[in-house]
Amino acid sequence: MSANRIISYAFALLICAMGIGFGSSAFAAAAPAAGDGLYSEKGTATCVQCHNEAPATDILKTPHAMKGDAHAPGGQKGCESCHGPSNSHAAGFAAGKPALPAVVFNGPNASPIEVRNGACLTCHQDAKRMNWHDSQHKNANLACVSCHTLHAAKDPVMVRTTQAAKCFTCHAQQRAESFQFSHHPMREGKVICADCHNPHGSAGPKLLKEFTVNQTCYTCHADKRGPMLWEHQPVRENCLNCHTPHGSNEARLMKERMNFMCSTCHSATGNNSGGAFGGAHALVGNLQGSATFSSALANNRTCLNCHSQVHGSNNPGGTFFFR
Numbered sequence: 001m002s003a004n005r006i007i008s009y010a011f012a013l014l015i016c017a018m019g020i021g022f023g024s025s026a027f028a029a030a031a032p033a034a035g036d037g038l039y040s041e042k043g044t045a046t047c048v049q050c051h052n053e054a055p056a057t058d059i060l061k062t063p064h065a066m067k068g069d070a071h072a073p074g075g076q077k078g079c080e081s082c083h084g085p086s087n088s089h090a091a092g093f094a095a096g097k098p099a100l101p102a103v104v105f106n107g108p109n110a111s112p113i114e115v116r117n118g119a120c121l122t123c124h125q126d127a128k129r130m131n132w133h134d135s136q137h138k139n140a141n142l143a144c145v146s147c148h149t150l151h152a153a154k155d156p157v158m159v160r161t162t163q164a165a166k167c168f169t170c171h172a173q174q175r176a177e178s179f180q181f182s183h184h185p186m187r188e189g190k191v192i193c194a195d196c197h198n199p200h201g202s203a204g205p206k207l208l209k210e211f212t213v214n215q216t217c218y219t220c221h222a223d224k225r226g227p228m229l230w231e232h233q234p235v236r237e238n239c240l241n242c243h244t245p246h247g248s249n250e251a252r253l254m255k256e257r258m259n260f261m262c263s264t265c266h267s268a269t270g271n272n273s274g275g276a277f278g279g280a281h282a283l284v285g286n287l288q289g290s291a292t293f294s295s296a297l298a299n300n301r302t303c304l305n306c307h308s309q310v311h312g313s314n315n316p317g318g319t320f321f322f323r
Contacts, residue, residue, distance in 0.1 A: 038085030044078030046090050051079075055151040064150065071123070082119050082150075105145045113143045120144040131201025138201065147199065161189035167199075177247030184246060184253070195220075196245070213238055228312030230319055234265065235311050258302040 040046035044065075048057065059065055064082075065074040073081035080086050084102025092099035103119050104111050117138075121129070132138055147157050147166060156162040164186040168175035177183060184191045193199070196216050197207045210216040217239045218225045224235070234241040242261055243253045254261055304310060309321040317323060 038087050039077055039080050040087050040090050043080065044074070047079045050093065058153050059151045061153040062150070084119070113141055116143045116145060128198060129200040131203060135201030136207060137199055160192050163192045163194065167193045174246045177244070180247035181249045182247065182251055182253050186246070213240055224311045226312055228314055229316070230313045230321065232310060232312050232321065258304060262303045
């Protein structure tokens with residue numbers, strides 16, 4: 001075969017390939033993606049013709065409305081990225097035959113919880129939410145919008161100074177404790193619920209971000225972590241043995257007054273603490289032979305006057321947590 005004929009064949013094949021490519025491109029451009037006919041023709045612009053006041057328009061001030069972000073609803077189908085294909089909703093109102101959007105998040109016509117949460121989980125499926133499907137909040141039939149407010153310039157549950165108020169709408173006991181004399185500054189926005197808890201699910205108890213209570217506490221109270229040369233076993237076991245985390249009328253979030261707290265373990269019958277804690281020995285001026293026993297409880301002296309290193313000691317002489 002001559003060189004000219006080879007070149008002719010190659011040229012013909014190239015023309016065919018180009019024709020197929022152009023044809024398929026033109027077809028792809030002409031054929032809409034599956035389901036596009038269900039979406040509003042102009043997307044968000046169609047929605048704001050009616051929904052043109054706050055709070056509906058407040059979402060335009062949030063990252064959800066970023067048109068330049070292909071991962072955000074605004075960069076995809078706009079309002080219908082979350083509310084689903086709703087051309088019938090927009091067209092129905094224009095024709096005097098109103099229809100609901102595909103997904104309604106609030107109100108008497110709200111969609112089923114699984115549908116509403118499913119709209120959120122199409123994007124929000126990262127490590128922080130991997131335990132959502134078996135979490136306490138999920139099993140309590142909460143929807144994402146039970147806590148989150150999307151049509152707001154700033155979602156209150158995502159703001160440190162307002163998050164606690166949102167959580168307190170359900171957690172009334174913790175709200176009451178936050179007003180007690182000693183409390184974590186949750187209402188003040190310095191320590192917030194999400195610093196300790198993961199509301200979307202956790203492998204630990206009580207939706208804690210860590211596997212145990214102590215590990216959670218150590219994220220702030222690192223000086224109590226240890227290991228110590230002399231360990232105080234109740235401290236290692238659980239911080240909640242002595243402390244209550246949300247609020248207490250005793251100092252340092254103690255569950256009860258210091259001496260009484262200690263006496264729950266250090267009773268007169270179990271050790272040598274009877275002079276301060278047990279029976280007749282605890283009474284002021286009690287005589288035993290020629291000695292007078294002065295009660296630490298009655299005189300309002302605390303165990304920490306002597307046992308100052310109650311969380312543990314690294315001093316070789318700290319056997320009894322004196323130093």
